[in-house]
Amino acid sequence: MLVMGCSQGDKAKSQNNVTTQDTSHANTMTLSWNKDIGPLNPHMYAPNEWFAQAMVYESLVQYEEGGKIEPALAESWDISKDGKEYTFHLRQGVKFSDGSDFNANIAKKNLDAILANANKHDWLELINQMKSVEAVDDYTLKISFKNPYYPVLQELALIRPVRFLGEAGFPDSGNNTEEIKKPIGTGPWVLSEYKKDEYATFTRNENYWGEKPKLEKVVVKIIPDGETRVLAFEKGELDLIFGTGLISLDSFKSLKESGKYEAKFSEPLSTRVLAVNSNKGATKDLNVRQALQYGLNKQALIDNLFYGFEEKADTLFAPNFPYSNLGLKPMDYDIEKAKQLLDESGWELSDGKQIREKDGKPLELDFAYVSDDNVQKAVAEAMQGEYSKLGIKVNLVGSEYQSHVEKQKNGEFNLIFSETWGAPYDPHSLVATMRHPSHGDYQAQLGLPMKKEIDQKINEVLISTDEKTRQDLYKYILGTLHEQAVYLPISYISNIAVYQKNVSGVTFTPQQYEVPMQDIEIK
Structure with a gap:
């Protein structure tokens, strides 16, 4: 079921001049990820994985x-x-x-x-x-x-x-790092062994200037399927599962309640949110976008799927983030209000029919999610059932991560999973991307009549030197987006960690995309 990265004599493919060696070592931790770590280019994005870049490279x-x-x-x-x-x-x-x-x-x-x-x-x-x-x-x-x-x-x-x-x-050209020769950083870890889509082994950087990790090696096994990951963990082939979406919350709950393992979750780090496309099909209509807000029982979703591990979100950014405590009025669950809004826009539910129609066309929405994200899949399926009660047909469109990103860029969705980026990005970095066509936020907002004004206010807020002016600008930006219902916030995301009893020192950091390994030990 798993391809072991430590098999002796494995003639693996190499990448970035990294070749395979024997990975067996007593002071080694093994974890799993759902996709390959990528080329580990510090200056580029997907398919480079955040946590692996953070292991090798450092910032000022x-x-x-x-x-x-x-x-x-x-x-x-x-x-x-x-x-x-x-x-x-x-x-x-x-x-x-x-x-x-x-x-x-x-x-x-x-x-x-x-x-x-x-x-x-x-x-x-x-x-x-x-x-x-x-x-x-x-x-x-x-x-x-x-x-x-x-x-x-x-x-x-x-x-x-x-x-x-x-x-x-650096490549021979010297001034273009779209591709690199090999990953060389100042961070606490060095990529020493690698086989694409199977495993990566990181060895402690003995040249590291700071306090060296207690572990000597970290092996990352690539296991796309969440249930397979849980089985590998239960068999003792993994020491740690860390991060949201890698296993279902059902599995997390089961592992936690078994008493055989250590399990915990972090403080809220970011917002689990849907982008609602104001520039495509039925969701061009403000009434439809607002009906989606009123028609979702978020608390029931959280109670049934998240077992109370996450908190209900009513706004794009949590109020404790800078410039985000604006007193915006939540669009609380009110199914009659949702039906009224749809009726007002001419989407009628005729006798004997289950799907609303307008001008002979059904009320049908495409809902995009990452197919190997266990949490997204479960939430999407639950929401599909919730919206059917309103007479809305939701088509679930599951894609692997890179295809999902392309759908965001191209606006190929009515609803699409997203999330805010947490500290230290929110709100300024995420708000800045709303002006760029390559991001799903821009595509979701493109149908808004005040889109140009929103972008102009973003330009102003990012270079404002006056605190009050900055707060007023954020109030307009975030308040307008809230009223226009182009984001459907669901819950505040926490990272999860499940680990074997002989593992200690597992903590969380403010940046949700890091796996902090500095203090981890294997007893």
Whole structure:
């Protein structure tokens, strides 16, 4: 059922000049992921997996609990009075995993490569606002910006794209990192063994400048199916399952209640939400979008599918996020209100029929979800049943992750699963992407009559230096999107962790896409 990454003599394919070796070792932890880790390019996105990029590469600064920005590869920094220049004093003595030095010159080379591919990163306002990069001396890096962009430090803490590749990892062209030779970072882990779609083995980076992990190796087995993952865990082939969507919540509950394993979940990290396309078919109509809000019994969904592990969400961002405590009125469950809105828009449910019609056409919606995400699939099936009570036919369209992303980009949906990104992205980074056609948020909003005004307000809020002005702009942006019902928030997402009794030190971080392995031990 599983292909073991530690079988001796395995003649595996290589990628990024990483070849297979014997992975057996006493101080090794084994976990599973639902897709291949990708080429581990620090400057690019899917198919690179966030958690694996975070194991190998580091940022100038680190985002910690409570939103505090702490030093990482930069020990300290200075900000000019006009907010347009950031001077970073880099940590000395840092080595890449191949033993080469991290300094201002290689940091500049990485940032210049990112700027050379700026069109790949136009979703991130940090890159749009970046004007120039200067290596002042060996350990002083200056970044100049076009405007005083307030979330600079938060976005420099992101897992991608502003992390640093060693010189030997750069392609021969030197200034284009769409593809890399091999993953060389300053982080605590090195990719040492790899077989595409089967496994990846990470070995502790003995050149690491900080506190080294307690584990010596981490083996990531690629198991697309959630039930297969649970069976492997129960058989002792996995030490840890970490992250939302990798197993069903039924399985999580069963494992937790068995008493055989340790199981816990994090504080809420982001919002589980549907984007509702204002530019396609029946969901162009505000009444239909609002009916979808009123017609969903979120609390019943959470009680039955999430077993109370997640909290009901009424707004796109939780009120404890910056600029998000706006007192917006929830569209609470009211099935009669939902029916009334559909009636008002001419969607009639005739005697003897189960599906509403208008002008001879059925009220039919395409609902896109990631097929190997166990939670999305369960929620989609439950919502399909809920909306049938309103006379709405929901077609479930399950796709593998990359195809799902393409549907977002192309607006090929009436309803599509999404989620906010949590700290340190929300709200500024996610709001910034709403202006870009390559993102599902833009596609969902494209049919709104005030779309241009929303985009203009986003432009203004990102470079505003006045706190009150910024709050007023966010109130307009988030308030308008709420009223227009282009997002259907369901619950606030928590990460889950299930692990064997001999594993200790499992924690959660503020960034939901990291698997924190620094303190994990195998007894």
